[in-house]
Amino acid sequence: MRRVVVTGLGLVTPLGGDVESSWRNILASKSGARQITRFDTEGHACTIACEVPMDGEEDALDMSKRVDHKIQRQVDLFIQFGIDAAGQAIEEAGLTDVSEEDAERIGCLIGSGIGGLPGIEKESIVLHERGPRRVSPHFVHGRLINLVSGQVSIKYGFTGPNHSVVTACSTGAHAIGDAARLIALDDADVMIAGGAESAICPLGIAGFAQAKALSTRNDDPAAASRPYDVDRDGFVMGEGAGIVVLEEMERAKARGATIYGEVVGYGLTGDAYHTTAPHPDGNGGFRAMRNALARAGIDPSGIDYINAHGTSTPLGDEIELGAVRRLFGSALDTASMSSTKSAIGHLLGGAGAVESIFCLLAMRDQVAPPTINLNNPSEGCKGVDLVPLHAKERRIDAVLNNSFGFGGTNASLVMKRV
Amino acid sequence: MSDVAERVKKIVVEHLGVEPDKVTEDASFIDDLGADSLDTVELVMAFEEEFGVEIPDDAAEKILTVKDAITYINEHQG
Numbered sequence: 001m002r003r004v005v006v007t008g009l010g011l012v013t014p015l016g017g018d019v020e021s022s023w024r025n026i027l028a029s030k031s032g033a034r035q036i037t038r039f040d041t042e043g044h045a046c047t048i049a050c051e052v053p054m055d056g057e058e059d060a061l062d063m064s065k066r067v068d069h070k071i072q073r074q075v076d077l078f079i080q081f082g083i084d085a086a087g088q089a090i091e092e093a094g095l096t097d098v099s100e101e102d103a104e105r106i107g108c109l110i111g112s113g114i115g116g117l118p119g120i121e122k123e124s125i126v127l128h129e130r131g132p133r134r135v136s137p138h139f140v141h142g143r144l145i146n147l148v149s150g151q152v153s154i155k156y157g158f159t160g161p162n163h164s165v166v167t168a169c170s171t172g173a174h175a176i177g178d179a180a181r182l183i184a185l186d187d188a189d190v191m192i193a194g195g196a197e198s199a200i201c202p203l204g205i206a207g208f209a210q211a212k213a214l215s216t217r218n219d220d221p222a223a224a225s226r227p228y229d230v231d232r233d234g235f236v237m238g239e240g241a242g243i244v245v246l247e248e249m250e251r252a253k254a255r256g257a258t259i260y261g262e263v264v265g266y267g268l269t270g271d272a273y274h275t276t277a278p279h280p281d282g283n284g285g286f287r288a289m290r291n292a293l294a295r296a297g298i299d300p301s302g303i304d305y306i307n308a309h310g311t312s313t314p315l316g317d318e319i320e321l322g323a324v325r326r327l328f329g330s331a332l333d334t335a336s337m338s339s340t341k342s343a344i345g346h347l348l349g350g351a352g353a354v355e356s357i358f359c360l361l362a363m364r365d366q367v368a369p370p371t372i373n374l375n376n377p378s379e380g381c382k383g384v385d386l387v388p389l390h391a392k393e394r395r396i397d398a399v400l401n402n403s404f405g406f407g408g409t410n411a412s413l414v415m416k417r418v
Numbered sequence: 419m420s421d422v423a424e425r426v427k428k429i430v431v432e433h434l435g436v437e438p439d440k441v442t443e444d445a446s447f448i449d450d451l452g453a454d455s456l457d458t459v460e461l462v463m464a465f466e467e468e469f470g471v472e473i474p475d476d477a478a479e480k481i482l483t484v485k486d487a488i489t490y491i492n493e494h495q496g
Contacts, residue, residue: 069435070457137459 001184005418007257008095008245009357010088010194012081014050014238014344017061018088023361025059025343026369027391031222032344033236038118038200046214048221049200050238050345052081071151075142076116077239081350082148082196083155085241086110090156090192093245093257098157105189107160108149109179110196110243111171113349113405116143118201148196148241160188166349168405169309171195172242173352173413177266183248190251194243194353205237211276213313225346226373227310227339228317228381235311238345242354249418260360261399261415265296271408278316282323284410285309285402289327292400292412300331303414304396305368307355309404310339311346318380320402325384336368336394338387343372352403356413359399363417368392422469422495423488429464430484433457443485461487469495 011018014032015025025032032050041047053060063072066087067080086108090096098106123139141147146164153162161182165175172195179193208214215234217224225236252259269291271284278284293300306324310317317339325332340358347354358369374388385392398416427441434451447453447461462478465471465487471494473481481487 070433070452073433073435134463136463137456 002186003249003262004180004183004246005249005252005262006244006260006360006415007247007252008089008093009260009360010085010243011240011354011357012052012061012085013240013354014052016059017053019357021059023358026340026358027367029370029372029390030343031225031372032238033221033224035221036200036205039202044202044205045209046205046216047218048215048224048236049205050236051200052240074138075147075151076119077198078112078116078196078241079142079148079151081198081239081241082110082243083151085194085196085243086148086152086192089243089245093247095190095245096156103157104159106158106192107162107182107188108153108158108192109161109163109165109175109182110148110152110192110194111165111167111175111349112145112148112196113166113168113171114197114199114204115145117199117204119143121201121203152192158192161191167409167411168407169346169348169351170403170405170409170411171349171352172354173356173401173403173411174268176244176246176263176353176356177268177411177413179246180263180266183246189248191246192243193246194241195350196241197348197350198239199348200237200239208237213276215312223373225312225342227308227312227342227371228321228377228386229374230376230378232312232314232317234313235341236345238341238347239350240344240347240354241350242357244353244357259418261363262418263413264416265292265298265414267291267295267412269410271410273408276406278319278404279408280319282319284408285320285404286323286327288410288412289323289400289402292414296414296416298398298414298416300328301334302398303331303335303400304394305359305362305399306335306337307359307399307401308337308339309402310371311341312339316404318378320404321380321384332384336385336387336392338369338371340369342374352401352411355403356401356415359401359415363396363399366393366396368394368396422491425468426465426484426487426491429468430461433461433464441484443488444483446483448482465491471495
């Protein structure tokens, strides 16, 4: 099979509107959490989230740079975040002006966990209060999950595979894994792949809060996302997008591209257990990781850094860690494992892609990003280097990224330096 | 210029993201201002909102330029 490498990165996160600002703030142990500004949180059990900085805030996303004024009015934020992040990656990979022939070999596979929930919520109120003739003609295509792929393909003229993934919080990892396979199997030479999310709206926050998934540490948002810590009480909702350019390796080498790493392993499994709770023995995550490593032909001892799913929920963190322990055994003694959700919250469908980018940057800069707020690791975490509080310089040649989602859907990716 | 014309142009600028000086009375929404057919549906909805008029579908189909919109609103505003 053909080999696949990453040659472009794009990030929109609660810690910055681009790759370098997000990464700089992650390494500086900053938190992107704050009181929700998007809507009035009166009556909500959870009033905090990690919002993307915009409109003059520090390290803000400048939406006007890559998203047309008209499109900004018509489509949900997750699509706008996706267009911007894709644009960053596409510009870096030099794909802004390709021939018609090349364009047929370039595709898009960008997903979202939830899609345009804020717009669905808003428009359903319009329908209820003012009737069907006031519903926006842009309502449907401004909310659909595959419309990030659609918008990006239209903007840049990419006429290869146009696809999307919807697997809750595993979406971003599945998108990268599936897109890499499309290149490996010769359906495309280049894929724009990743995930985007923006569900910080009354219905999104209330829904996750009612499912008892969110932290309610409303009086101290920066300390609310604390994976592995004894005092963790749920995840903090994040938003943003992570998008990579995947490229067939020989093509990338021939044009002298910057290569961030090779996608060498991908594992997918299902828990077949419960809609929201992971299987108590972590079997689904265990097999996803095992399959990804087997595909990569790498032993656990070859993995230097693990970016954990680690959402900061009481149940999930330790089950994942147990599965990692079972698979890695003594190899875990030399690996570092952290959850960057501690800093940017949980980007749901964007998480797996954003975190894959952090993995690639960890290899580039030879530094493991921290698990912030990890002041008191819970009992099951003893003896594992969870990179507490501060980033850690270390050798990182190969990485593992885990993403697990509602419905019991698990994805693991293995990437290594070329 | 009438108040209606000013308000129509403001809506067009805001919805289509075009430069104000391009929004002349003769400008066609689709041919000159980059609108697609759904954008024109949205524009008509915005005119209905702004001026408190109801523009039935058969009339909306005939509103192709800025001037068409201004004329219709002037004739039907209560």
